[in-house]
Amino acid sequence: MTAALLAPADGTDRPAHRDGNVLRWLVAYTSSMVGDSVYYIALSWAAVRAGTPAEAGLVMTASAVPRALLMLGGGVIADRFGPRRVVIGSDVVRCAAVLAVAGLLFAADPGLWPLTALAVVFGTVDAVFMPAVGALPARVTSRGQLARVQGMRGLGIRFASVVGGPLGGLGVAVGGAAAAFGLAGLLIAVSVPLLVSVRMRDLAPDEKAGAGGDSAWRDLVAGLCYIRRHRVLAPLMVAIALGDLGFVGPLNVGLVLLADERGWGAAGMGWVLAGFGIGAGAASLLLTVRGRLPHAGQVAAYAILAGSVAIGALGHAPTVVTAVVVALFIGLLAGLSGALCGALLQTHADSAYLGRATAVSSLVSLGLTPLSMPLSAAAIGAWGTGPVFVVSAAVCGLGGVVALGVRDLRRAELPR
Template identity: 75%
Template structure:
């Protein structure tokens, strides 16, 4: 167990997939993610019913603006107030907002304005929810189980994507958008009592002061033990050994949120593993998102596969990603994590480029299965390295930067990919995207500290 964590309850020594505390967290996370999937189905259906297709598109996209603008600040909030408290508050707000819109749609036809307002609220709350979700695993289990938890989280995401859409469609079929919104709200509500029952691991006071200028973390359960004498020196030595910059204690003034954000960015920039890892993640996502979203749709249309063929290809990708998550869940640790992540990104980029040249649906499904396996493996390993390399007091801000790259910048490649395919065709664009994605793997393999990074075992 890392010297930067102190448990507030007894340590069972169980692997994460057999730990009731971790399973309660996983149940809460999965219920919230399924609720999100149902929410997006309900929102898209209601927006189309209440306005034109163009207006519906605006409603669907409007949540991205506050999420991108506020994400870094959300990381500060998660680190200042504790990830559990932030996630509970976020889910409560999202549940109340969704149920309020459901009631409004049951009683009247209010037009697009409440849907647009709901999308803005969701995007704003997501800006704090996502960094807190990323920081929470390090507070519910020991450091040597974080890789396994990352795999379990991947399984939860796959489950939500498979179950959420049919549930949303069923809700719409039974009672329209109002019923689907109500179902989404109830699913999100399930996560709140589960999260309340999750035991937390307290950060030592010295670690909190180093990371937040003395701002306290009130997330731990009552009665948790304080840090052992000399914990600050142990934390500093642990940070230095992992390539992290040691915070400067010369300035003891309380830090403002802006100071906290700057401290988090300096921490990432000065970290010998996290800094190149962020670059590898950014390049990998930029090269992956376009081809596997809008690019696949245009490729299926060009080849005459139709919607069913595209669905089979997406199923192949989902099966591969799910298998990778299951592998990490069962194994708990894979050796040579940094090297393996880099190799997986490079190999996955080759498969992305090859997808554009596969003539049959069956062949495309096989290639997509390989892409899903490699992308799922590299994504899980990169996520696990983020969790284990970052000091827990900085995890909210570290996750915020990673989420901003993946959810704020990478989607910008979708309209660019569509325009490029219109100008040059699918083959050159898929190959170009594969090169960008592969550069992420090259970074991981060329930077010594990242290449040699290991997961705790």
């Protein structure tokens, strides 16, 4: 399972959507993401049935702390042991944990403790899994295909978000949380043999520098110093952080409160979210078809700026139809900028540091940006939706200003 399977060198630039190696990775990734979606539905349903709403909320957030605390260490592990090996091991652990809880629920009613333990295990494994997932595409295809792979990955995420919810609900309806957990475990298990068959591009001798030093701590410090000194990666991390900070609050808590304030109801909010999903899917499809966009740094910067304007406009949308159209543009621009930022990170980071670079960007998105959700809710309660959406748009727009203001990032290109 951990044998080194080597992909062809960068000289063969087969289109990623026609490369069986990439397609096996994509199916494995998508199956794992669908399993994740089903898992979260099963966990929330089981937690609500087993405890009070407050206890269920604690179970649902139990994975956040280990994921945030261990994410940087997960990047070190991905770089030391290789992303494919780490992803396979992570999926095996997640599958075993979910199926074990499913068995417990089938046999008895154990209460909240196994659900809490499962959430902690998932958060701990995610801290290793996510950096490895981010570093894997650069090792399964050539550098010139990474933008297309980011688009394909985005389509996989959209597919998982659309299919995972109904599958999880079906599992709960048919056999309760135990059946849903079992379904999630099987979907995650599908990814393992596919990942075993994925061929990896071996690191060149000059790319191995910085991978596997004297200690994990030194590897972590070396990775952080590498990012801080890099002319593209350092400002890119700042742009990602600002963009996500201004984006997460309005499109999560803010949208719920906006729909309630305008009287759109749950159906209206669902249509707005559908508009966002369609726009994000269109951006992923564009990159999948095109494969590469010229002036990637500039395009990402302008997409962040335009998306920030759309976020501000969403807070002042008078009708559901207007909000859906605006959300479609937000999804399109956010999906485009996010995919380009991911491709720039993968192409400009040395392969030996890619896991640590992905860990830093993931920590920014999953560790810091959720803090904006309670702040957004409190601010909307004090000042209303309109001013808060405008402030969030300004924060998001600062990410575009950084991307335009730093010459090396502004001029960053994707390889041909």
